[in-house]
Amino acid sequence: MRVLLLPFVIPGLTIGVALLLLFHALGVRPGLLTTTLVAHVGFTLPYVFVLISTRLHRFDESLEEAAMDLGADEITTFWQVTFPLIRPGIVGSALFAFTLSFDEFIRTLFTIGNDNTLPIQIWSTLGSMVSPELNAIATLIVAASFALVIVGELLRRRER
Numbered sequence: 001m002r003v004l005l006l007p008f009v010i011p012g013l014t015i016g017v018a019l020l021l022l023f024h025a026l027g028v029r030p031g032l033l034t035t036t037l038v039a040h041v042g043f044t045l046p047y048v049f050v051l052i053s054t055r056l057h058r059f060d061e062s063l064e065e066a067a068m069d070l071g072a073d074e075i076t077t078f079w080q081v082t083f084p085l086i087r088p089g090i091v092g093s094a095l096f097a098f099t100l101s102f103d104e105f106i107r108t109l110f111t112i113g114n115d116n117t118l119p120i121q122i123w124s125t126l127g128s129m130v131s132p133e134l135n136a137i138a139t140l141i142v143a144a145s146f147a148l149v150i151v152g153e154l155l156r157r158r159e160r
Contacts, residue, residue, distance in 0.1 A: 007046050015043070016110035023111065030113025039111045043104060044097035051096060055089030095148070 007015065016039070023035045030036075063085070067077040105119050112120060118137070125134055 004049055005046050007043050012043075012104065012106040015039075016107045019107065020110040030111055030115075032112060032115035032117070035111040035113065036108055036115070036117075039107045040101045040104060043107060044100050047100060048093040048097050051093035052086065052089045055086050059085060095152075 019035065019039050020030075023030060028035060059082075063081050064077050067081045068074075072080065102119065105123065108117055108120060109123075122134060122137065125131060
């Protein structure tokens with residue numbers, strides 16, 4: 001359990017350099033769908049674990065037992081009882097993991113190789129000047145963030 005929480009306390013630069021050295025020693029070519037994916041999953045997994053496990057700790061197991069007593073099998077119980085109760089934790093952790101991954105620049109820089117991501121492209125463009133394209137991208141990111149918050153709030157209100 002404690003090993004899983006190590007990315008909370010180890011700086012991104014340290015992990016980025018360590019992953020670069022590890023992948024080089026293993027002979028793995030850096031790329032978006034190989035080394036960067038592994039780095040981001042390894043970085044966001046502890047956050048997802050903490051968010052979903054807190055949701056599961058508050059889970060009332062007697063609801064599952066009641067569903068099975070009423071004739072539901074394990075799969076039906078999971079989809080009709082368990083999943084709807086833990087869905088907010090899953091959705092929240094997925095959004096949180098996406099946000100952390102999108103913001104994680106250092107690990108990406110060390111593990112991306114010749115591929116490119118939006119944050120890397122923005123960073124490389126900022127070296128020369130701030131262009132109207134960057135302003136448009138920033139506006140779209142902020143608008144998409146607001147839209148996700150509004151949609152989430154509307155869905156939350158609809159469920160109540």
